[in-house]
Amino acid sequence: MPDFSIGVDLGGTNLRIAAVSGAGQLLEKVTLGSKGPSTRDAVIDQMCDAIQRLSGKYKESGKFLGAGIGVPGIIDLQAGMLRKSANLPGFEEYPVRAEIERRLRARVVLENDANLAALGEQWLGAARGVPNMAVVTLGTGIGGGIVLGGKIWHGMNGMAGEFGHVTLEPEGHPCGCGNRGCAEQYASASAIVRMAREAIASGEAPALARAASSGAEFGAQSIYNLAVQGDEHARRIFRSFGRYLGILLAGLINVLNLDMFVIGGGVSSAWDAYARNMFEELRERSLVYAATAPTHPLESDSLGKEEGAAAQTESRSQRKTIITPALLGSDAGLYGAARVTLSAG
């Protein structure tokens, strides 16, 4: 008879809803595609219908503890509203939490999706049992979430974890946020495509140029495919990506000295193309990383869950921050959304 809660991932395209038990067991997952309704009220109708159906279905077997809703954008936690969101038209400044609570007659928590991905990986993924960790999500942009002592670190206004807008190059590329040289201009999927287009424009990257004009979608994945096939220009792009990701992580480790950083998002799976350069920068640029332990023999490869767990059992002062790929993929946020009402319940 497990108590359960419902996690919602309200992205710009998909609406995903999952019932998860208190022990972390997935009971059921529903994905409502992008072809569904697009007005705010229709999305809320659809979400509440699905939550009610799932909560009704499983309430025989345990208590329904509430729903966590993950959304992209800047959230006012107290008010339960989105202050800013590029991908959810109509939701800004609308009392979405209050409206859903009214309909469901259940506890609802509204949270930033990157924060929930961190909580999900900490609960059931790569950082299971690691109290202090962060997720860096490498997608179109860079998202981030920090978990301290097993709880999301919100900071003063719920805006902590904006890793993507840390300045890495003071005179670097302009960013949509108004700054120059933000991390996401150097270590995101968009950055990879920009670097590829720059290489193509130089006239010296024929394989990239062919891929770009082939008619197939030209993105981080196709550039990664070229890198795997040995194309030097594509490989160079991922080396630069790894270098800047390493600079970002080195700074975060010097500041926070966390146990673990989990690298998620679509581009994270290109690990073998960027990890070596990332670790090189970490050793050079983080005295905290370098000081804490001798170089791990596996450090320039993927550290799987086993190595991570083993490292955790070493003595405290011997441990080095572990950098490891995410394990839950796009479900991390969904599990985190379910977790947030369990832990705060």
Place this chain on the structure above:
Amino acid sequence: MPDFSIGVDLGGTNLRIAAVSGAGQLLEKVTLGSKGPSTRDAVIDQMCDAIQRLSGKYKESGKFLGAGIGVPGIIDLQAGMLRKSANLPGFEEYPVRAEIERRLRARVVLENDANLAALGEQWLGAARGVPNMAVVTLGTGIGGGIVLGGKIWHGMNGMAGEFGHVTLEPEGHPCGCGNRGCAEQYASASAIVRMAREAIASGEAPALARAASSGAEFGAQSIYNLAVQGDEHARRIFRSFGRYLGILLAGLINVLNLDMFVIGGGVSSAWDAYARNMFEELRERSLVYAATAPTHPLESDSLGKEEGAAAQTESRSQRKTIITPALLGSDAGLYGAARVTLSAG
């Protein structure tokens, strides 16, 4: 009958010891100068004598709760030892906490001096009553300490808060830590002197050249004096200093979204020469800083304690991270050292 504890600031030159009541009242402060003994055992003798004298003197009026000892360098909290310290010869890898506990028969806590400065400012200084804050200490290098929920944030190995070695310029000046472009190469007293020497070498900074060859000590203070007198080259140095301090703070705010950053250390008092540029970078480079509240009319001037306190009473989502000069000067660490045994007691 106040309970009290004793704080010790064991720097490279001075040894300072203070008895402080649980309510934060200074009972007595002793400064033992640099002309004292210099071997490790002699320093420990002198320290223990002074602690015993003070604890004996005030034990009539309240309970002695223990001694906190602040030291520069990398500390193993569990072991109560210094792992690395440039300024305390003989102390590395020596069980200093155990030895002092043995002599005093009292609880002793060994802590990093920058962490204690943060705790001191949070307890009795500029961040009084602010739960989540950090201190950035601008001296020869840059120190840092983070307080979350009223407690020092140590991270995994007690090494959190190494703000001075966050990379600000990936291809910048080499740093003693092995990295390039560390914050302390751009926003410390040493950085100010280096920039001045570079300006002098260019042959275009006559006032700086005169000051450097005058026979008087040539340091951040004399360069600041020239800036105050209107020398354009000296002013430019502090503008650059403020710019890089702003870049560092913008990154920290994007990551941590703290309530307050307290700027301490010798150079912090040159506030009027660097604050404007620091705030310019903050607005441009931290979407978290920029998003949280409209521009504060006083933001480009010193925010005194009154404004800080007023800002704290605003609603949570309206508040902006406050950047303010430290209030306790070199006593911050001493108060923090006393606090650390009170709060952990």
